[in-house]
Amino acid sequence: MQPIRILVGMFGVDQHEVGALAVSSALSDAGMEVVYVGRFQTPERIVSTVQDEDVDVIGISCHSWEYIEYTPELLRLLAENDLTTPVVLGGSVITAADTSDMIGQGVAGVFGPSTPMELIIDDITALAAGRNLRE
Amino acid sequence: MTTDWLQEALFEPGGKAAVPPRRLWGRILSIAEADAAALPRLLEWAQERVRCALLIGVTGAPGAGKSTLIGKLARQMDSSGHRVGVLAIDPSSDRTGGAVLGDRLRMEAGGGDDIFFRSMATRGGRGGLARATVICAQVLAGFGLDRIIIETTGTGQTDTAIAAVSDPVLLVTEPGQGDEIQAMKAGVMERADVIVVNKADLPSTDHFCAALDLAMSARASEVPQILRTTSTSGEGIAELAGWIARRPVGPRSGFTSLSPEAATDYLTELFRVRLRDGFDRTSDDAGSDPFDIVALTTRIDAVIDSRVIGRLTDLDLLEKEVT
Amino acid sequence: MTGPRTEPTTRSGIPLKTSYEAVDVSDRMLERPGEYPFTRGRLTRPGAAAGGWIHRELSGEGGPAQSNRQLHYLLEHGQAGLDVIGDGPTQSMLDADHPLCRHSVGTQGVSLCRLSDYAGLFAGIPLDQVSISSSVPAAFALTGLIHAAEQAEMPLGRLRGSVLQPPLYANDAAYDSFMPISLASRLSVDTIAFCAEHLPKFHSYVEDTYFFSEGGLSAIEELALGFVQIRHLVGQTLARGIPIDSFASRIALLVNCSMDFFEEIAKIRAARRLFATMMRTDYGATDPRSLSLNVTSHTSGLTLTAEQPINNVVRGTVQGLALALAGVQAMEISAFDEGFRTPSPEAHVVGLRTQQIIEKESGVTRSSDPLGGSHLVESLTDEIESRVLAMVHEIESLGDPIELAERGHFRQIFTNAAVRYQHQVESGELQIVGKNCYRMSDEDDRLLRDIAETKIEPDRDRIAEIAAFRKSRSNDDVVRQLRVVLASVGDPEANLIPAVLDAGNAGATMGEIAGAMRQAHGHPFDPLGYLKSPL
Numbered sequence: 001m002q003p004i005r006i007l008v009g010m011f012g013v014d015q016h017e018v019g020a021l022a023v024s025s026a027l028s029d030a031g032m033e034v035v036y037v038g039r040f041q042t043p044e045r046i047v048s049t050v051q052d053e054d055v056d057v058i059g060i061s062c063h064s065w066e067y068i069e070y071t072p073e074l075l076r077l078l079a080e081n082d083l084t085t086p087v088v089l090g091g092s093v094i095t096a097a098d099t100s101d102m103i104g105q106g107v108a109g110v111f112g113p114s115t116p117m118e119l120i121i122d123d124i125t126a127l128a129a130g131r132n133l134r135e
Numbered sequence: 136m137t138t139d140w141l142q143e144a145l146f147e148p149g150g151k152a153a154v155p156p157r158r159l160w161g162r163i164l165s166i167a168e169a170d171a172a173a174l175p176r177l178l179e180w181a182q183e184r185v186r187c188a189l190l191i192g193v194t195g196a197p198g199a200g201k202s203t204l205i206g207k208l209a210r211q212m213d214s215s216g217h218r219v220g221v222l223a224i225d226p227s228s229d230r231t232g233g234a235v236l237g238d239r240l241r242m243e244a245g246g247g248d249d250i251f252f253r254s255m256a257t258r259g260g261r262g263g264l265a266r267a268t269v270i271c272a273q274v275l276a277g278f279g280l281d282r283i284i285i286e287t288t289g290t291g292q293t294d295t296a297i298a299a300v301s302d303p304v305l306l307v308t309e310p311g312q313g314d315e316i317q318a319m320k321a322g323v324m325e326r327a328d329v330i331v332v333n334k335a336d337l338p339s340t341d342h343f344c345a346a347l348d349l350a351m352s353a354r355a356s357e358v359p360q361i362l363r364t365t366s367t368s369g370e371g372i373a374e375l376a377g378w379i380a381r382r383p384v385g386p387r388s389g390f391t392s393l394s395p396e397a398a399t400d401y402l403t404e405l406f407r408v409r410l411r412d413g414f415d416r417t418s419d420d421a422g423s424d425p426f427d428i429v430a431l432t433t434r435i436d437a438v439i440d441s442r443v444i445g446r447l448t449d450l451d452l453l454e455k456e457v458t
Numbered sequence: 459m460t461g462p463r464t465e466p467t468t469r470s471g472i473p474l475k476t477s478y479e480a481v482d483v484s485d486r487m488l489e490r491p492g493e494y495p496f497t498r499g500r501l502t503r504p505g506a507a508a509g510g511w512i513h514r515e516l517s518g519e520g521g522p523a524q525s526n527r528q529l530h531y532l533l534e535h536g537q538a539g540l541d542v543i544g545d546g547p548t549q550s551m552l553d554a555d556h557p558l559c560r561h562s563v564g565t566q567g568v569s570l571c572r573l574s575d576y577a578g579l580f581a582g583i584p585l586d587q588v589s590i591s592s593s594v595p596a597a598f599a600l601t602g603l604i605h606a607a608e609q610a611e612m613p614l615g616r617l618r619g620s621v622l623q624p625p626l627y628a629n630d631a632a633y634d635s636f637m638p639i640s641l642a643s644r645l646s647v648d649t650i651a652f653c654a655e656h657l658p659k660f661h662s663y664v665e666d667t668y669f670f671s672e673g674g675l676s677a678i679e680e681l682a683l684g685f686v687q688i689r690h691l692v693g694q695t696l697a698r699g700i701p702i703d704s705f706a707s708r709i710a711l712l713v714n715c716s717m718d719f720f721e722e723i724a725k726i727r728a729a730r731r732l733f734a735t736m737m738r739t740d741y742g743a744t745d746p747r748s749l750s751l752n753v754t755s756h757t758s759g760l761t762l763t764a765e766q767p768i769n770n771v772v773r774g775t776v777q778g779l780a781l782a783l784a785g786v787q788a789m790e791i792s793a794f795d796e797g798f799r800t801p802s803p804e805a806h807v808v809g810l811r812t813q814q815i816i817e818k819e820s821g822v823t824r825s826s827d828p829l830g831g832s833h834l835v836e837s838l839t840d841e842i843e844s845r846v847l848a849m850v851h852e853i854e855s856l857g858d859p860i861e862l863a864e865r866g867h868f869r870q871i872f873t874n875a876a877v878r879y880q881h882q883v884e885s886g887e888l889q890i891v892g893k894n895c896y897r898m899s900d901e902d903d904r905l906l907r908d909i910a911e912t913k914i915e916p917d918r919d920r921i922a923e924i925a926a927f928r929k930s931r932s933n934d935d936v937v938r939q940l941r942v943v944l945a946s947v948g949d950p951e952a953n954l955i956p957a958v959l960d961a962g963n964a965g966a967t968m969g970e971i972a973g974a975m976r977q978a979h980g981h982p983f984d985p986l987g988y989l990k991s992p993l
Contacts, residue, residue, distance in 0.1 A: 002169035013546035022880035028233035054161035368980025
């Protein structure tokens with residue numbers, strides 16, 4: 001079976017990269033191919049990367065509030081490009097209320113600071129499998 | 136079904152091979168990487184599509200700035216009218232199969248453009264290349280790209296496979312990598328067409344180039360060109376691109392004239408993929424012990440004998456290669 | 459369930475015994491506070507009382523005017539010094555109206571684009587009495603402060619405060635400004651040289667080991683990387699012909715304070731000793747003020763949890779106590795809502811009150827270095843000193859630090875530390891109350907959540923203000939002065955600070971000046987590829 005491919009990046013000038021790096025390492029240890037795009041991402045750039053890299057899941061690490069504005073932009077742009085790639089968010093700044101809001105807008109998963117890594121891996125694996133089922 | 140949209144993307148209703156829309160390129164590369172069942176059709180399409188494309192191999196030890204250099208080189212070629220693709224290869228973990236593919240990060244700074252960029256994990260490939268490197272490069276050429284840059288994993292002297300599939304081969308070094316150069320002498324250095332001394336703004340550059348010259352002069356074979364670049368500032372990139380452009384197209388350039396070595400690699404890889412696929416598709420009724428090597432061997436032989444995987448010549452590859 | 463039995467160690471891996479005795483301490487004569495090598499505390503004025511430090515809390519949000527109100531609020535509550543941090547764009551040397559900054563202006567710090575912004579930020583603040591520590595790119599913080607002083611008719615010689623100089627590590631561990639490392643390093647040295655001449659009371663070089671250790675570096679790694687950078691910048695400054703005793707006393711250290719109580723105290727003691735011995739033996743400093751390191755400090759944000767935020771007040775207290783016992787000159791306690799946002803006014807005051815309670819009520823500061831002579835603390839101090847030195851020498855043996863930074867060597871150290879920390883937390887090897895033990899359901903975990911979860915809206919008016927400013931100014935003047943910046947970068951003999959100041963006075967923004975500097979190095983004016991260079 002082909003490994004799951006996941007994009008990991010951060011929006012705008014959100015720069016606390018530590019979480020993204022640690023999660024990328026853990027996902028790689030779980031057998032995934034992580035396309036690490038890091039900081040300074042925009043929805044436009046992510047969509048074009050998603051197309052070229054054909055990732056199964058998009059993972060955004062959030063340590064500023066920029067995701068609140070950028071995530072809906074990303075979801076809209078994905079839809080406009082006929083992409084069904086699921087988006088997951090992670091980071092301590094995402095509150096319970098924000099989580100419901102994001103899920104309501106179409107985000108596939110939100111991971112908080114105390115979500116165990118195993119659960120993150122399981123969820124991403126399931127999302128990647130779902131994507132393959134859809135197509 | 137995968138195949139329906141693929142058929143539609145690759146061929147016109149009359150059956151003529153077409154250029155699929157850009158947004159599907161990534162998906163098609165994934166199929167080239169992993170979907171053995173779709174390969175024959177993909178290759179049929181590629182054979183019809185491919186014109187001469189330059190495959191530029193870039194190798195060198197980690198930290199020499201390969202990715203940044205490739206980013207600049209790709210943009211330089213793009214701005215002079217070429218259609219550029221990059222395959223950047225990072226190692227898959229032997230243990231988990233996972234990988235962190237970080238080359239895109241280093242190449243991206245500077246903004247988007249038309250360059251197609253794909254990160255690949257080796258997935259069991261050896262010699263610094265991904266298993267499906269050649270197939271993916273061929274598919275990119277099928278998309279109409281005429282400059283395809285392949286970045287090896289950069290594990291140093293073992294990255295020799297690049298010389299079999301690309302021409303020219305660029306070996307990227309930096310001042311201070313004297314020890315690495317010694318180690319590489321017998322390996323990839325012998326196959327390099329140009330040695331790029333990157334980070335040439337460092338004070339030790341002159342000294343390093345002199346040492347490199349000396350090491351080269353002891354060689355009997357053709358001496359590679361030595362060029363200096365500073366990939367962060369872009370210094371020397373235009374000269375490097377010019378050198379590539381002026382270089383006569385060699386015997387290893389493009390697919391219409393693959394070297395016997397590269398062709399063999401490519402075809403054996405294709406066969407391996409098909410064999411593995413056939414193996415996975417046959418049922419293991421006997422429920423044999425997966426650690427029993429004799430039982431496995433028998434199963435593989437059965438796959439070969441049953442010819443479920445077909446013969447390579449059935450693909451009509453070789454005739455088209457010659458014409 | 460029990461894990462594999464392991465010997466107890468400190469967070470950075472120093473083996474610990476169950477008890478310590480006199481034989482565990484080196485036969486070094488017990489040092490004295492205020493005397494070389496200053497392990498037990500820095501130089502003090504004769505007869506000065508022990509203890510006491512400058513209380514600060516990190517601040518800055520929205521535009522300069524809004525942050526100015528925040529600074530006055532903190533001064534009114536008893537804060538003696540200020541620490542201003544820029545928002546994400548400012549830290550990356552991008553202007554508020556850069557397209558990539560559209561959702562981040564003023565949310566995680568103050569937006570500072572023009573020299574006049576600094577005059578607004580510091581309005582009504584006595585710049586010769588309040589020490590202003592700026593966590594803003596140093597060349598701009600300095601020129602901004604100079605501009606504010608000129609507006610207030612304050613002589614430069616009376617200015618106090620400090621700027622951070624992280625040229626080797628900023629791009630990898632904090633805010634990437636896409637400055638080539640060699641240029642960032644030169645700007646640091648230019649700032650130090652300029653201040654040695656014009657701002658004698660100003661700390662032109664704070665070695666900030668806080669920000670880069672926040673990814674999970676050990677105490678030893680933190681100090682080792684700090685001293686690699688100190689040695690690099692001191693060497694570069696000396697190479698300009700500036701005598702060591704004219705700037706060494708303007709170097710300060712901003713350390714992190716994590717949860718390993720005794721190790722953190724020993725780390726600070728070791729740092730003072732290492733600095734003193736290096737300045738004397740390696741660089742020939744003789745003035746006692748050059749040998750005696752000022753230590754400023756920040757409690758660790760990494761150790762704080764988003765779960766049960768009130769527990770962070772306790773963590774801040776433990777860490778603040780460690781810092782008080784270590785004898786620091788200034789302190790900031792990370793706000794309890796750090797996991798969510800830049801500090802709320804409530805969290806600011808709690809941080810400040812924590813410091814005030816430690817200082818005024820606990821009595822721990824009545825004598826200098828109260829843990830001096832403790833077998834454990836002395837033993838740890840020696841061990842940290844020798845391990846840090848070994849790591850410094852190991853890194854230096856690998857090559858020039860600028861080359862190491864460009865090659866990603868330090869980035870690898872930061873990444874490894876982040877991954878290691880993640881593993882320690884995941885595995886429970888590192889116990890964090892409320893996070894991987896003693897957890898509480900989300901429904902029960904509501905205390906202080908309303909404060910912690912309140913958001914600061916991006917300051918969109920600020921974006922419009924900066925865009926309008928660009929249209930209102932004389933572009934000819936701006937371009938002319940940016941060309942001077944460009945030419946100055948090309949002249950290795952030039953100090954860049956006057957050119958940055960002149961460009962700022964002509965109305966050039968930080969983003970434009972930084973762009974001109976990048977361009978002079980052959981890099982894109984806008985590293986993110988959105989803006990065209992005016993040059």
